[in-house]
Amino acid sequence: MRQYTPLALIVLLAPLVFSFAIGQDIFIPEVPQLMSIFHTSPGLVQLTLSLFMLAVGAGQLIIGPLSDRFGRKAIVLLSILLYALASLGAALSNSIEVLIIMRIIQGIGACGMMVSAFAIVRDLSAGDESAGIYSYLNGAIAVSPLLAPIVGGYLDVRWGWRAPFFFLSAVGLAIFVIIFLRLSETLKEKHLNHSLKGTFKDYARVLKNRQFVTFTVIASSALACFFTFFSVSPYILIQILHVPETHFGYYFAIIGITFFLGSMMAGKLNLTLGITKVAILGCSLFFLSGIIMMLWTLWIGTSLWSFLLPTAMAGIGGAFMMGAGAGGALEPFPDIAGTAAALLGAAQFLLATLVGTIALLRPVASNMPLAIVLSIFGLLAILLVLPYSRSMKVEKQKRLMGEAV
Numbered sequence: 311m312r313q314y315t316p317l318a319l320i321v322l323l324a325p326l327v328f329s330f331a332i333g334q335d336i337f338i339p340e341v342p343q344l345m346s347i348f349h350t351s352p353g354l355v356q357l358t359l360s361l362f363m364l365a366v367g368a369g370q371l372i373i374g375p376l377s378d379r380f381g382r383k384a385i386v387l388l389s390i391l392l393y394a395l396a397s398l399g400a401a402l403s404n405s406i407e408v409l410i411i412m413r414i415i416q417g418i419g420a421c422g423m424m425v426s427a428f429a430i431v432r433d434l435s436a437g438d439e440s441a442g443i444y445s446y447l448n449g450a451i452a453v454s455p456l457l458a459p460i461v462g463g464y465l466d467v468r469w470g471w472r473a474p475f476f477f478l479s480a481v482g483l484a485i486f487v488i489i490f491l492r493l494s495e496t497l498k499e500k501h502l503n504h505s506l507k508g509t510f511k512d513y514a515r516v517l518k519n520r521q522f523v524t525f526t527v528i529a530s531s532a533l534a535c536f537f538t539f540f541s542v543s544p545y546i547l548i549q550i551l552h553v554p555e556t557h558f559g560y561y562f563a564i565i566g567i568t569f570f571l572g573s574m575m576a577g578k579l580n581l582t583l584g585i586t587k588v589a590i591l592g593c594s595l596f597f598l599s600g601i602i603m604m605l606w607t608l609w610i611g612t613s614l615w616s617f618l619l620p621t622a623m624a625g626i627g628g629a630f631m632m633g634a635g636a637g638g639a640l641e642p643f644p645d646i647a648g649t650a651a652a653l654l655g656a657a658q659f660l661l662a663t664l665v666g667t668i669a670l671l672r673p674v675a676s677n678m679p680l681a682i683v684l685s686i687f688g689l690l691a692i693l694l695v696l697p698y699s700r701s702m703k704v705e706k707q708k709r710l711m712g713e714a715v
Contacts, residue, residue, distance in 0.1 A: 316443055319434060322492055324450035325485045326386065326427040329393060330366060330420040331454035332481065334359065334540060336462035336474045339558050341544050347471060348406040352670075355406070356541070358413045360667045363537060365417025366424070367659025373422045374429070374652020375509050382426050382433070382648075383495045389422025390489065394482030401475035419482075421659075425651050432640045432647035433496040441580040441588075441637020448632050449573035454566065460559030497648075512649045522639045522650065524698045528589050529635025530658045531687035532596065532628035537662035538669045538683045539565060539621060545674040546617055561618065568622040572629025585634045585641075586699045592630025593691040599624035600684025607677040617677050624684055631691065 314322065337358070344355045377385040396416035403409040431443050465473035516522055547553040547561055572592075579588045603620035610616060636654065643650035665687075669679040 314434060316435070316439070319431065320443060320446045320450075322488075323427040323430060324447060325488065326390075326423040327447050328450045328454060329390075329478075329481065329485060330424050331451040332458045333393070333397070333416055333420050333478055334362060335454045335458035335562075336465075336478065338540060338544055338562070339459050339463040339548075340466050340471045340474070342548055343471070344406070348409075350406045354410070356667065356670055357410050358406075359541060360663050361410060362413045362417040362420075363659050363663040363666070365414045366421040367656045367663060369418040369421040370425045370652040370655040370659070371513075372652075373418075374425050374648040374650075374655070375512070377426050377429055377648035378497070378646055381495050381497045382430050383489075383493055385422055386426035386489060386493070387486065389419045389426065390482055390486040391419070392416075393419030393423065394479050394486065395419075397475050397478035397482055401472040401479065416478075421655065423485075425648065425655050428636065428640070428651040428655070429648040430493075430496045432644065432651065433498070439581070440641065441585050441634055442577045444636040445573045445576035445580060445629065445633030448629055449570050449577070451569070451573075453570060457563075457566075458559070459562045463557075463559050509649070512646050513653060516643060516646070516650050516653050519642055520698070521642055522653075524694050525585070525589065525635045525638030526654050526657050527694050528593065528631050528691045529639065529654065530661045531691045532592070532631035532635065533658040534662045534665040535596065535624060535680075535684050535687055536565070536569075536628055537666040538680055539624075541666040541670055542674045542680055546612065546677065550612055550675070551614060551617075561614070564618050564622050565625045568625030569629045572626035573633060575626070576630045576633040579630070580634060580637060585638045586695065586702065588630050589634040589638065589695050590692070590699065592627045592634065593688055593695055595627030596624055596631060596684060597688030597692060599627060600681050600686070600688055603677055604681035604685060607681060612676045617680075620681070620684070627688070 341355055341359070344350070344358070345352060348354075373385060373389070393416055396412050396419055400409055400412035400416060403412055427447065428444070431440055431447070435443060461477070462474045465477060543562055544558065547558055553561055576588055576592075579591075583591075599620040602623070603616060606616040606620065639654045640647060640650050665683060669683060
């Protein structure tokens with residue numbers, strides 16, 4: 311098995327997690343106009359976002375155990391091909407129904423790439439080191455909001471709504487070549503318990519672990535809020551604040567910049583402060599961002615500043631939550647990292663899909679849907695991580711007393 315330094319591993323795996331993000335973000339500037347292109351309803355257009363996320367989440371429950379059974383490389387290569395072909399199919403769609411189906415298949419491919427990347431990190435590292443690597447990989451995800459909406463907006467204006475999907479197909483094929491040439495198999499021992507009963511036993515083992523549940527809720531809360539931002543931002547910026555479509559990406563990039571900076575900071579802080587303290591800090595920033603956005607909106611209404619500045623704070627807090635959340639959730643499961651990563655990813659994306667869809671059940675008229683989501687899930691994460699932190703301190707004290715005796 312080839313040896314990788316942490317930096318080499320991050321560089322190699324970053325395109326896998328980046329592909330999920332760009333698959334969602336490059337498409338966002340087109341969302342408002344798809345209703346007139348396909349003569350359809352806002353609800354069906356929203357399904358192109360929500361079902362993509364649902365496929366990414368639910369697909370991991372199947373793909374994670376398969377990667378434990380058959381190895382990481384075979385699964386990730388198959389997933390990349392699926393992503394590239396579905397992107398091509400989306401570009402050639404002639405109805406909203408076909409586009410929705412292609413987006414679902416594209417999501418399945420993206421989920422295979424992501425769960426494999428996270429499992430590979432756990433194959434090769436653990437604890438605070440793995441949390442640091444996850445944080446840097448989240449930094450790769452953060453590059454997408456910086457670039458994808460800008461690229462998508464200009465591709466759409468220059469060549470039409472199909473152009474971003476042709477671009478995604480080309481990106482997928484390029485990643486396939488890189489992974490085929492540079493990635494070696496990282497799974498040391500394949501998990502041969504592949505029966506349905508055995509899979510359920512593995513899932514039950516993971517779900518009974520308090521550390522997994524605590525850190526999964528933290529990471530899931532962050533992604534749910536980010537997806538809500540992705541869902542409401544085109545309506546707030548383009549329809550309410552009248553930002554030109556070609557300029558949308560520059561405002562949207564605020565969340566990408568702060569998430570990227572937060573991910574870089576988290577990569578260092580996880581090694582110095584530890585996962586739990588970084589998670590507490592991130593949850594606190596997240597909760598405060600929601601409260602500030604809510605009060606600011608009630609005071610002066612929806613504006614660029616009342617939308618973007620609290621969102622920037624949430625970007626940093628969310629980066630802390632997602633890096634620490636992934637590292638903490640997967641740390642107890644070195645033997646079934648693919649299965650644990652699948653449950654983590656499924657929880658994140660299923661919650662994100664549910665929350666984002668609920669936020670758009672009524673027409674978006676202000677910042678309040680996003681402010682409410684940030685406040686609720688920031689508080690939920692705090693209420694989970696603080697008792698966990700106290701219990702860990704108590705266990706550590708008992709262990710030290712036992713060693714002293």
